[in-house]
Amino acid sequence: xxxxxxxxxxxxxxxxxxxxxxxxxxxxxxxxxxxxxxxxxxxxxxxxxxxxxxxxxxxxxxxxxxxxxxxxxxxxxxxxxxxxxxxxxxxxxxxxxxxxxxxxxxxxxxxxxxxxxxxxxxxxxxxxxxxxxxxxxxxxxxxxxxxxxxxxxxxxxxxxxxxxxxxxxxxxxxxxxxxxxxxxxxxxxxxxxxxxxxxxxxxxxxxxxxxxxxxxxxxxxxxxxxxxxxxxxxxxxxxxxxxxx
Amino acid sequence: xxxxxxxxxxxxxxxxxxxxxxxxxxxxxxxxxxxxxxxxxxxxxxxxxxxxxxxxxxxxxxxxxxxxxxxxxxxxxxxxxxxxxxxxxxxxxxxxxxxxxxxxxxxxxxxxxxxxxxxxxxxxxxxxxxxxxxxxxxxxxxxxxxxxxxxxxxxxxxxxxxxxxxxxxxxxxxxxxxxxxxxxxxxxxxxxxxxxxxxxxxxxxxxxxxxxxxxxxxxxxxxxxxxxxxxxxxxxxxxxxxxxxxxxxxxxxxxxxxxxxxxxxxxxxxxxxxxxxxxxxxxxxxxxxxxxxxxxxxxxxxxxxxxxxxxxxxxxxxxxxxxxxxxxxxxxxxxxxxxxxxxxxxxxxxxxxxxxxxxxxxxxxxxxxxxxxxxxxxxxxxxxxxxxxxxxxxxxxxxxxxxxxxxxxxxxxxxxxxxxxxxxxxxxxxxxxxxxxxxxxxxxxxxxxxxxxxxxxxxxxxxxxxxxxxxxxxxxxxxxxxxxxxxxxxxxxxxxxxxxxxxxxxxxxxxxxxxxxxxxxxxxxxxxxxxxxxxxxxxxxxxxxxxxxxxxxxxxxxxxxxxxxxxxxxxxxxxxxxxxxxxxxxxxxxxxxxxxxxxxxxxxxxxxxxxxxxxxxxxxxxxxxxxxxxxxxxxxxxxxxxxxxxxxxxxxxxxxxxxxxxxxxxxxxxxxxxxxxxxxxxxxxxxxxxxxxxxxxxxxxxxxxxxxxxxxxxxxxxxxxxxxxxxxxxx
Numbered sequence: 003x004x005x006x007x008x009x010x011x012x013x014x015x016x017x018x019x020x021x022x023x024x025x026x027x028x029x030x031x032x033x034x035x036x037x038x039x040x041x042x043x044x045x046x047x048x049x050x051x052x053x054x055x056x057x058x059x060x061x062x063x064x065x066x067x068x069x070x071x072x073x074x075x076x077x078x079x080x081x082x083x084x085x086x087x088x089x090x091x092x093x094x095x096x097x098x099x100x101x102x103x104x105x106x107x108x109x110x111x112x113x114x115x116x117x118x119x120x121x122x123x124x125x126x127x128x129x130x131x132x133x134x135x136x137x138x139x140x141x142x143x144x145x146x147x148x149x150x151x152x153x154x155x156x157x158x159x160x161x162x163x164x165x166x167x168x169x170x171x172x173x174x175x176x177x178x179x180x181x182x183x184x185x186x187x188x189x190x191x192x193x194x195x196x197x198x199x200x201x202x203x204x205x206x207x208x209x210x211x212x213x214x215x216x217x218x219x220x221x222x223x224x225x226x227x228x229x230x231x232x233x234x235x236x237x238x239x240x241x242x243x244x245x246x247x
Numbered sequence: 248x249x250x251x252x253x254x255x256x257x258x259x260x261x262x263x264x265x266x267x268x269x270x271x272x273x274x275x276x277x278x279x280x281x282x283x284x285x286x287x288x289x290x291x292x293x294x295x296x297x298x299x300x301x302x303x304x305x306x307x308x309x310x311x312x313x314x315x316x317x318x319x320x321x322x323x324x325x326x327x328x329x330x331x332x333x334x335x336x337x338x339x340x341x342x343x344x345x346x347x348x349x350x351x352x353x354x355x356x357x358x359x360x361x362x363x364x365x366x367x368x369x370x371x372x373x374x375x376x377x378x379x380x381x382x383x384x385x386x387x388x389x390x391x392x393x394x395x396x397x398x399x400x401x402x403x404x405x406x407x408x409x410x411x412x413x414x415x416x417x418x419x420x421x422x423x424x425x426x427x428x429x430x431x432x433x434x435x436x437x438x439x440x441x442x443x444x445x446x447x448x449x450x451x452x453x454x455x456x457x458x459x460x461x462x463x464x465x466x467x468x469x470x471x472x473x474x475x476x477x478x479x480x481x482x483x484x485x486x487x488x489x490x491x492x493x494x495x496x497x498x499x500x501x502x503x504x505x506x507x508x509x510x511x512x513x514x515x516x517x518x519x520x521x522x523x524x525x526x527x528x529x530x531x532x533x534x535x536x537x538x539x540x541x542x543x544x545x546x547x548x549x550x551x552x553x554x555x556x557x558x559x560x561x562x563x564x565x566x567x568x569x570x571x572x573x574x575x576x577x578x579x580x581x582x583x584x585x586x587x588x589x590x591x592x593x594x595x596x597x598x599x600x601x602x603x604x605x606x607x608x609x610x611x612x613x614x615x616x617x618x619x620x621x622x623x624x625x626x627x628x629x630x631x632x633x634x635x636x637x638x639x640x641x642x643x644x645x646x647x648x649x650x651x652x653x654x655x656x657x658x659x660x661x662x663x664x665x666x667x668x669x670x671x672x673x674x675x676x677x678x679x680x681x682x683x684x685x686x687x688x689x690x691x692x693x694x695x696x697x698x699x700x701x702x703x704x705x706x707x708x709x710x711x712x713x714x715x716x717x718x719x720x721x722x723x724x725x726x727x728x729x730x731x732x733x734x735x736x737x738x739x740x741x742x743x744x745x746x747x748x749x750x751x752x753x754x755x756x757x758x759x760x761x762x763x764x765x766x767x768x769x770x771x772x773x774x775x776x777x778x779x780x781x782x783x784x785x786x787x788x789x790x791x792x793x794x795x796x797x798x799x800x801x802x803x804x805x806x807x808x809x810x811x812x813x814x815x816x817x818x819x820x821x822x823x824x825x826x827x828x829x830x831x832x833x834x835x836x837x838x839x840x841x842x843x844x845x846x847x848x849x850x851x852x853x854x855x856x857x858x859x860x861x862x863x864x865x866x867x868x869x870x871x872x873x874x875x876x877x878x879x880x881x882x883x884x885x886x887x888x889x890x891x892x893x894x895x896x897x898x899x900x901x902x903x904x905x906x907x908x909x910x911x912x913x914x915x916x917x918x919x920x921x922x923x924x925x926x927x928x929x930x931x932x933x934x935x936x937x938x939x940x941x942x943x944x945x946x947x948x949x950x951x952x953x954x955x956x957x958x959x960x961x962x963x964x965x966x967x968x969x970x971x972x973x974x975x976x977x978x
Contacts, residue, residue, distance in 0.1 A: 025342045041936075086605045091530060146356065148310070148537045148540040148541070149310060149539065149540035149543075150537060150545065152540075153538070153718075153719070153721060156719060157721055164691075179449050189693075190910050191690060192690070192691075193688065193689075193690045194689065194690070194719075195685065195687075195688060195689065195690075196685035197682070199685050199690050200685075200690075203700060203702060203732075204688055204690065205686040206702075206732065207698075207729070207732070209689065242974070
């Protein structure tokens with residue numbers, strides 16, 4: 003389904019149809035919906051109305067200062083949507099092959115489903131590598147590094163946390179059907195750092211093609227002032243992002 | 248755990264060495280303490296009290312290992328202003344308050360305050376303090392006491408004072424000026440003379456010895472009063488009983504006033520900056536490569552400052568020159584700081600009346616030298632080579648500090664740096680948008696090395712995030728720092744990263760910085776660009792006569808000759824000789840075709856700040872084909888006997904009396920060394936000229952005098968080396 007915000011017109015419809023017709027032969031059913039009003043409202047209401055499973059939107063890579071606090075359309079939708087969302091940062095006619103998928107492995111009830119989705123998408127798109135990133139907040143490492151002794155201690159604590167996280171991820175991976183994981187290299191990477199931010203940074207460094215994240219819990223304006231978790235990724239989209247609801 | 252096993256036994260074993268170095272340090276601390284206190288217009292004894300309190304408290308509670316604490320150079324400027332505006336007793340109260348603030352900072356883990364200041368601004372502020380010290384004391388050194396309003400006025404008066412000196416009629420003043428000039432000469436030329444007996448006593452103590460000796464010469468031999476005018480002698484130093492009974496009571500009446508608190512802020516700021524810079528520099532010198540616990544040290548310094556303030560002393564800070572002297576004389580743990588304090592107590596008990604024989608002008612010469620070192624043209628040149636904009640920051644800070652005050656100065660430096668950064672990047676948004684973001688990603692890769700990626704920008708504003716990440720990596724690991732996602736990296740960061748590289752390298756790790764070349768190519772990155780420039784090359788047609796001769800020697804001995812300066816000196820690691828020395832570069836290298844042995848000139852520095860000595864010397868290095876025991880071999884002299892008393896052992900051979908008497912041999916593993924020294928080898932050493940010889944298991948280092956060798960000496964050295972090489976490597 004294609005949602006266009008604005009008055010319906012013959013001309014517009016023709017343009018859309020010319021885009022969409024090639025896919026018709028591949029067995030794709032589509033529907034074009036025209037509605038006027040506030041874009042965010044319209045899109046959100048339509049997704050609810052029509053029980054959409056996945057919403058695909060294009061988004062700017064970086065926001066400027068004003069937009070950051072007011073929020074662009076894509077981001078507003080992301081924050082409020084009740085379905086899964088795929089944010090594309092540079093949509094292109096030629097499909098960029100998706101090789102490397104980064105998925106979060108946070109300790110969260112949603113994670114299991116997210117990881118499974120990541121493997122499902124990876125399997126469908128023919129990705130060769132999936133990295134599960136466990137972000138470990140610095141607060142969990144209770145030892146502060148002051149001198150050689152505390153450094154040794156903190157290294158041990160970190161090693162322990164790392165092993166714990168890896169065990170947890172392994173347990174999740176076990177639940178994923180084997181057919182999804184075959185032909186895919188699985189890597190698990192624990193990172194000590196700010197939650198939500200590190201994974202975006204990592205996806206950028208690791209040149210990932212798609213980042214799969216848990217959907218955020220409810221957010222307020224304050225979360226934007228003091229960004230955490232997914233907000234960091236929304237402010238500077240490192241790659242295409244799939245948010246699993 | 249190696250550290251635990253050696254804790255108590257090792258501590259006791261190291262005590263004699265630390266006592267020795269504590270003694271040497273106390274020799275420099277005594278005149279400096281008196282001088283620094285007098286320069287701040289506090290009673291001279293205040294400086295010594297500061298050193299004693301600092302030494303005792305910080306050695307017990309501190310978190311660093313080989314640092315020495317006492318009255319600091321940087322604080323002279325601040326204390327001086329505090330005393331002139333608040334008066335002495337209220338200043339003691341301000342000192343106590345700043346001690347309390349320091350303790351709080353320590354508990355809040357904000358000890359790393361100095362990290363938030365750009366390094367050029369700190370340099371500018373220190374230079375300004377140096378000029379304040381130099382400007383004020385220069386006149387006293389030349390027997391022309393004057394009183395002016397600001398630091399700049401004192402500086403402008405310097406030519407006048409020099410003219411006045413030549414018009415002196417009063418003999419007392421002429422002698423005072425002479426004492427000052429001679430003392431300054433001792434300070435300047437001391438580091439140029441490399442004599443181990445002379446070097447045993449630090450330059451400031453030589454000044455004390457010479458001037459006390461001079462005074463006794465007049466009293467006992469000429470039977471006439473000291474010719475130096477009484478105004479230019481140190482005022483009476485109270486004996487220990489008076490010090491204890493007449494502790495000044497701090498006056499807290501001004502606590503409500505703004506000037507009181509601005510003094511407190513300035514004292515705290517400078518004390519923490521000076522201490523941190525010193526701790527950082529001294530950690531680099533530490534032979535055992537330990538990491539200081541900065542926050543613990545700041546807490547200890549704060550407590551010491553509170554106590555010192557109550558007892559009539561000044562702020563206690565970690566001091567660089569004295570600490571480096573401590574390291575160079577074998578100080579290995581905090582007990583040397585304690586011993587330095589105890590020796591000071593002994594000096595005051597025994598010699599407090601003798602100290603009044605020291606001319607004020609001589610003491611001030613030490614401070615003039617200190618001030619000059621803080622503001623020396625070398626620093627300006629170094630900053631200029633980093634970038635013109637750094638010079639701008641430097642001078643902005645310096646001028647504002649001199650004209651207005653310390654806090655305004657550092658604030659001006661901060662603002663100047665930020666404006667320049669915005670100007671260079673042409674983007675204010677880059678900084679504003681990203682300043683609060685956790686811009687550093689660090690993770691351990693599967694092969695065990697660490698990857699650190701920095702985003703957006705990295706400057707003094709947010710260096711703490713990168714620093715915190717680097718601190719959390721054990722130094723024996725390999726680290727890659729990737730700046731390629733960064734739009735801007737400033738000079739302070741580059742400098743600190745360079746420090747970390749050195750630290751990691753010392754402990755067996757490695758830091759590689761990548762991604763800067765991209766920034767350089769975009770040419771919006773002057774700081775990085777300059778940092779990446781290779782060492783300056785000597786033009787081939789610009790050879791000195793010695794270099795021409797060296798290339799002749801190379802042909803003669805069938806060696807290859809390379810005159811270019813190289814900073815790569817890895818093969819010199821592990822030699823005890825260089826343990827407390829910083830190698831700058833090696834040059835004029837003569838290498839054997841197979842690389843088996845080479846002779847070279849090396850530039851290294853020893854000590855820091857006013858105790859810094861830059862030495863150039865010629866050495867020969869032989870690579871051994873198999874692992875040999877580590878040892879050092881020296882001519883046996885008076886000093887070596889003294890070292891033996893201080894806990895260094897000499898290995899003697901029963902079958903080679905002559906060798907054992909003439910040579911001083913030491914090493915960790917006497918048995919292996921004895922096996923290594925075959926009859927043939929012993930005979931070789933007995934029958935040849937003396938050289939200092941040292942092995943680091945993989946190679947042997949041979950040197951003689953601590954200066955560049957002449958062509959003749961190089962030939963002799965090469966000849967000695969070639970024959971020794973044959974003997975060791977059986978070729």
